[in-house]
Every structure is written in C-alpha cells, then in structure tokens.
Amino acid sequence: MSLEASGREASMAEVGTRTGDGPAGTGRSPTDRIVALTACAATAVLLAAQAVSGTGTRLVLLLVFVPALLAGLGTLRQTVAASVWVTGVILVSSVLFPPPSTTGRVLTLLTVVGAETVAVLLCARRVRRERELFRMRQTAVALQRQLLRPLPALTPDVLLHGLYRPVEEDTLVGGDLYDIADTPYGTRVVIGDVQGKGLPAIGTGFAVLGAFREAAFREPALTDVALALENAVVRHNAYAAQSGETERFVTATVFCLDRTPAVQAVNCGHLTPYLLAGGGAGAVPLAPGVPLGLADLAGEVRTVQWFDLPDDGTLLLVTDGVTEAADGDGVFYPLGPRLRELRGLAADTLPAAVEEDVRRHSRGRRRDDLTVLALRRNPDGRATAPRAPQA
Numbered sequence: 001m002s003l004e005a006s007g008r009e010a011s012m013a014e015v016g017t018r019t020g021d022g023p024a025g026t027g028r029s030p031t032d033r034i035v036a037l038t039a040c041a042a043t044a045v046l047l048a049a050q051a052v053s054g055t056g057t058r059l060v061l062l063l064v065f066v067p068a069l070l071a072g073l074g075t076l077r078q079t080v081a082a083s084v085w086v087t088g089v090i091l092v093s094s095v096l097f098p099p100p101s102t103t104g105r106v107l108t109l110l111t112v113v114g115a116e117t118v119a120v121l122l123c124a125r126r127v128r129r130e131r132e133l134f135r136m137r138q139t140a141v142a143l144q145r146q147l148l149r150p151l152p153a154l155t156p157d158v159l160l161h162g163l164y165r166p167v168e169e170d171t172l173v174g175g176d177l178y179d180i181a182d183t184p185y186g187t188r189v190v191i192g193d194v195q196g197k198g199l200p201a202i203g204t205g206f207a208v209l210g211a212f213r214e215a216a217f218r219e220p221a222l223t224d225v226a227l228a229l230e231n232a233v234v235r236h237n238a239y240a241a242q243s244g245e246t247e248r249f250v251t252a253t254v255f256c257l258d259r260t261p262a263v264q265a266v267n268c269g270h271l272t273p274y275l276l277a278g279g280g281a282g283a284v285p286l287a288p289g290v291p292l293g294l295a296d297l298a299g300e301v302r303t304v305q306w307f308d309l310p311d312d313g314t315l316l317l318v319t320d321g322v323t324e325a326a327d328g329d330g331v332f333y334p335l336g337p338r339l340r341e342l343r344g345l346a347a348d349t350l351p352a353a354v355e356e357d358v359r360r361h362s363r364g365r366r367r368d369d370l371t372v373l374a375l376r377r378n379p380d381g382r383a384t385a386p387r388a389p390q391a
Contacts, residue, residue, distance in 0.1 A: 030070075035078045039066055043089050050093070058108070060093040064115045071123040079123040083116035147206060148178070152348065154378065155182040157257045160189065161348045162373035163355060167321065167366050175201030176319045176371040177209055177252075181216040185256065188216040188225065191373060192252030192270060192292070193319040204248045207236040208292065212254075222256050226266040226292075226302050229254070233293035249293035253286070253317070257377070261308045263315070268292050268302065271323060274339055276350075277313030281339040284315075314347045314376045321370030322354065325362040333361045347374040 030038075042063060050059040063086045070079040090112050094105050153160045160180050175194040180187065190212050194201035208229050215228035229252060237247040251270040257263050265273075265284075269291035272283045284307050290298040309315055318335065325333040338357055345353050351372035358370070 029074050029078070032078065035070065035074060035082065039063075039082055039085055042066055043085075047089075047093065058093070060090055061108070061112070063089060064112060064119075067116050067119040071119040072126065074123070076120070076123050076127050079120055083120055087112055087116055147202070147209060149180060151373075153180045155180065155187040157182070157187040157259065157378055158189070158375050159347065159378050160373060160375050161351055162317075162371065163351045165321070165355065165366070165370040167369050175205060176321070176369040177205040177250075178317075178371060178373060179209055179212055181213065183217045185220055186258035187256070188212075188222070189255040189257070189317075189373075189375065190216075190229075190252055191317045191319070191371065192250050192268075193369070193371075194250050195248040195291075196246070201248065203240075203245075204233065204236055204250060207232045208250055208252065222254055222264050222266050222304050223302055226252075226254050226268055229268070230292050230295050234296075237293055247293075249291040251291045255315075255375075257309065257375075261310065262306050263309045265305050265307070266302050267305065269294075271318060271320060274316040274318075274335070275307070275309065275313055276316060276339060276343045277310050279343065281336070281343040283336060309375075309377060311377050311379065314350065314374050316350065316354075317371075317373040317375065318354070319369065319371040321366065321368040322358055322372060324368060325358045325366065325370075327361055328363065333358050347376045350374045 043060075046059045046062055053059065066086055067079055067083040070082050074082075087109075091109065094108060098105060148164060151160060151162045158180075162178070164176060164178070166176075175196055177192045177194065178190060180189045190208075192205070192208055194204045194208075211228045211232035212225070215225045219225045219228065229250075233248075233250055240247050250268070252268045253270040253273070254266045254268070255263055256265075265286055267286045267289040269289050272286050274281060275284050286305050286307075289302055290300045295302070316339065322333060323335055327333075335354075338354075342350060342353050342357070351374050354372045355370065359366075
C-alpha cells in the first residue's frame with residue numbers, strides 16, 4: 001500500500017471516529033442484554049422492598065424511571081419494550097398490592113401509561129434528531145474529502161505531513177486551506193487562511209482550492225498560479241456582494257519544489273514559513289505580499305522568491321490558529337522560540353507536537369482554525385517524466 005493511500009485510510013478512520021459512524025448512525029446505546037438485566041433487577045429489588053415494607057407505599061412505581069432513562073440513552077425498541085414491561089409489572093402489582101380505592105388504581109395506571117407514552121415519544125424524537133445529525137455530518141465528511149487532501153501526501157519531490165483542526169469542534173471544515181499537486185513543473189503546495197473562520201469561510205476557501213487545482217497544472221510560472229488564485233477570490237467576492245454575503249480576502253503562500261535544492265515561493269500575505277535544518281530553526285525571510293483579493297487595491301505585482309531546502313531540512317507551514325493562540329494573559333504562542341526546542345523531531349511527529357504545545361500554551365482555548373504542515377524532500381523520489389521548464 002502506498003504512503004498516500006495509507007494516509008487517506010487513516011484520515012477516513014479519523015473522520016469516522018469523530019462522526020460516530022455506526023450501523024444506525026446514532027452513537028452507542030446499551031445492549032438489549034444490559035437493558036433486560038437492569039429492568040429485571042430493578043423490578044425484583046422494588047417488589048421485594050415493597051413486600052417487606054409492610055406499608056402501603058407503592059415502591060414499584062419507581063420503575064417508571066427505567067423507560068425515562070432509556071429515552072435519553074437507548075433505542076426506540078428498547079424504550080418501548082421497557083415501557084410495556086413496567087406497565088405490566090405495575091398492573092400486576094396493583095392486583096397484589098391494591099390501592100385503597102378502585103379510583104386510585106385507575107388513576108395510577110393512567111398516570112403510568114401517560115408517563116411511558118411520553119418517554120417513548122421523547123425517545124423517538126431524540127433518535128430522529130440523531131439520525132438527522134448523522135446525515136449532516138456525513139455530508140460534512142464528504143465535503144471535507146473534497147476540500148482537504150488526506151495527509152500524509154507523497155510526490156516524487158516531497159513528503160507532506162500535517163494536521164488540520166477547525167475551531168468549531170462539531171464541524172470538519174473551516175477557513176484554513178491547503179493542497180499539494182504533483183505537476184509537470186514540480187510539486188506545488190499552497191497553504192492559506194480565509195478572513196474569518198469556521199463554516200462561513202468555506203465558500204471562499206473552496207474557490208481558492210479549485211483555482212489552485214487547475215492553475216498548478218496549467219501555468220508554467222508560479223506567479224501566474226498566484227494570479228489565478230487572485231482572480232478566483234475576486235470572482236467569488238463579486239458573487240458574494242450580489243447575494244449580500246461578506247466579501248473576504250485570503251492570505252496564502254504558494255510553493256514549488258523539484259529535484260533541485262531551491263524552493264520557489266509566492267507570498268500573498270501569509271505567515272512566514274520556518275526552516276528546521278542542521279540543528280537550527282528559523283523563519284524563512286520571505287517578503288510579505290498582498291493577500292488574495294486585494295491586489296488591485298494595493299497595485300502590487302507579485303514576484304517569486306527563492307530559498308534553499310536541504311535534504312535533511314523540514315519546512316514548517318502554519319496558519320494563525322498557531323501564532324495567535326493566547327494564554328491567560330493574552331500572550332501569543334511564541335512559535336520561533338518553541339521550534340528551537342522541537343527542532344529535533346521528525347517531520348511526521350512535528351505537527352502533532354506543535355499542536356499539543358499550542359494547546360498547553362492556550363490551556364485548550366482556541367479562537368481560530370489551526371493548520372500545521374511539515375514538508376520535507378522525498379529522498380527516494382524519482383520523477384516519472386521530464387519536468388517542463390518554468391517561465
């Protein structure tokens with residue numbers, strides 16, 4: 001099995017774990033055996049207590065709490081079965097331990113039947129809502145698979161490890177974006193962050209990723225790839241303005257790597273990457289650019305910048321969910337100094353280590369989507385075809 005296929009299966013497994021996939025899609029319920037044993041045990045205990053009490057107290061009526069509990073935890077079938085059982089037990093009990101009057105017996109039975117009916121209806125409503133939520137999360141899973149490439153990802157040039165955590169824990173997608181493409185011009189990688197966070201930013205992110213997946217293969221020059229992303233954001237903002245939605249900009253950096261030591265980069269206002277190599281860790285000196293969607297306002301022409309990535313080096317790419325994670329005093333996470341302590345980690349463990357370090361710094365409080373990518377050269381990579389020259 002290839003590394004990329006393995007990463008895809010791992011990603012799917014993680015999604016399945018988060019969504020609670022199961023045959024019914026409604027999470028875990030107690031087994032029928034446990035429900036039956038619990039109902040029988042509760043019945044025996046209460047009947048025995050009532051028999052030895054020597055009073056007129058109707059302890060068996062406490063059995064109505066069994067269907068009530070199952071309404072919040074069990075299946076609809078279990079709740080109905082427990083309700084029938086409890087109603088039958090109380091009916092028999094009313095014969096063995098009759099209340100003072102016939103009217104009292106009738107009122108007791110009507111109250112029990114009413115309570116069990118309410119429990120069954122509440123259970124049915126809960127199961128229906130859980131199934132609707134399951135379908136919605138399955139839709140989110142499918143959307144995530146279209147938006148975000150499973151990691152790790154392998155090309156003849158690089159191996160990309162990483163993780164993505166949306167700020168809204170009950171969603172699978174948000175405002176961060178990334179992708180990698182093995183093109184005739186080398187391996188091209190994009191990382192970006194849409195203005196805003198969470199679900200409202202998905203549309204803009206999808207527009208950028210769609211443009212990247214086309215332009216990365218079509219455009220020889222990396223600046224033209226960035227221009228295609230710029231145009232995609234401008235068009236998306238035009239549609240957003242027509243529909244009354246918020247116009248957004250996107251910070252992003254596009255990279256291109258091949259079998260040569262040099263890396264090309266076009267920075268569109270995104271955070272600087274960090275290079276971990278030779279026992280050290282430092283920021284790559286990329287000049288800041290204009291975010292996607294704002295080029296016309298700034299009147300700036302984007303240019304390609306170059307830096308070297310050695311064979312033993314790791315390029316760390318992050319979004320501001322890392323750098324703007326604050327502690328209780330409002331101090332942002334010091335990525336540069338912390339990387340000097342994490343620099344000895346392998347590329348496959350570095351993203352998780354950074355995430356855990358950020359979590360400790362912010363005491364688990366996150367205010368933005370978080371993406372951490374660790375890119376290193378593929379030492380065993382072989383280009384399957386000659387690469388076209390870049391303009």
